[in-house]
Amino acid sequence: CFLTPMLKRLKDIDLSDMQSEVFWQWVEGESTKNYAIDPLSPFRVRGGQRIPALYDFSTATDFYSYILTGLSFLAHQLGLGGLVIILDEVETITHTWNYSDYTRGLNFLEGLTRSALNCAELKRIESRMLHNRVRPTPYSYREPHLLLILATTPTHGLRGLEELKNLIDKKTYLRNFTEAEIEVIYDNLLEVYKCAYPHFSIDASRRENIFKAALQRSKRELREFIKFSSEAFDWFRLSSAENTE
Structure with a gap:
C-alpha cells in the first residue's frame, strides 16, 4: 500500500523530474494535500505517483501509523x-x-498505541475505516516492532485522554517531591534568578511567604511551583523598581 510503491519509485527516481520534489516531501512526512486534492494536478500524489497522499487537514491516522509500524518492521x-x-x-x-482537532489527535494516539501493542484488529482493513474518498490502509504493517513512550504531566477529567491511558498497562508514575526537596529547588531557583538580575534581593520574611504561597498554589507540581515563584520574583522586582523612581 505504501512502502512497496515508495521503494519502487525510489529505485527509479529521476532527480530532474518535478515529481521527485513531491516524492521527497512525502518521504519527509510533510503534508502532500496540495498535490492530492486537485484531480487535474500533474503532480497529484495518488494516481500520478501511485502512492497515497499524506494529509494534515483531515483524518489520516491509518496512513501515518502504517508508515511508522512499517519502518519498525524494516x-x-x-x-x-x-x-x-x-x-x-x-x-x-x-x-x-x-x-x-482534539478528537483527531486522540485518534492518532490511540491508533499508534494500539499498533504498538500489536492489536490484531488493526492489521486488516474494514469498511468503516473509509475516509476522504481514499482507500485506507491497515494501521499496522505486518508484525510491528514499535516501542512507544508517552510522557505527560498529570491531567484529570479529560475523558479521551483517560481512555488512552487505560490502554497502556506499563505505566511509571513519578512521585511528588517532599517539601524539603522543593525548598532546595526553590533556593537554587532564587540563586539563578539573582544571576539574571544581580540587583534583585528580598528579605527572609518575603522569601518565606513566596515559598509557602507557591507550595500551596502548585500542590507540589514542580512546573506550577517554578512558574508561580518566578512570576512572584518578577512582581517584586518590577514593583520595587517603580517605587524607587
Whole structure:
C-alpha cells in the first residue's frame, strides 16, 4: 500500500523530474494535500505517483501509523530491535479549542498505541475505516516492532485522554517531591534568578511567604511551583523598581 510503491519509485527516481520534489516531501512526512486534492494536478500524489497522499487537514491516522509500524518492521528485518518513538508533553493535545482537532489527535494516539501493542484488529482493513474518498490502509504493517513512550504531566477529567491511558498497562508514575526537596529547588531557583538580575534581593520574611504561597498554589507540581515563584520574583522586582523612581 505504501512502502512497496515508495521503494519502487525510489529505485527509479529521476532527480530532474518535478515529481521527485513531491516524492521527497512525502518521504519527509510533510503534508502532500496540495498535490492530492486537485484531480487535474500533474503532480497529484495518488494516481500520478501511485502512492497515497499524506494529509494534515483531515483524518489520516491509518496512513501515518502504517508508515511508522512499517519502518519498525524494516528496522527489525535489518537486525535492529525496532523503532522507538518518544512523545513528550502529550497533555498538550488538550490545548486546543477545536474539538475536531482534539478528537483527531486522540485518534492518532490511540491508533499508534494500539499498533504498538500489536492489536490484531488493526492489521486488516474494514469498511468503516473509509475516509476522504481514499482507500485506507491497515494501521499496522505486518508484525510491528514499535516501542512507544508517552510522557505527560498529570491531567484529570479529560475523558479521551483517560481512555488512552487505560490502554497502556506499563505505566511509571513519578512521585511528588517532599517539601524539603522543593525548598532546595526553590533556593537554587532564587540563586539563578539573582544571576539574571544581580540587583534583585528580598528579605527572609518575603522569601518565606513566596515559598509557602507557591507550595500551596502548585500542590507540589514542580512546573506550577517554578512558574508561580518566578512570576512572584518578577512582581517584586518590577514593583520595587517603580517605587524607587
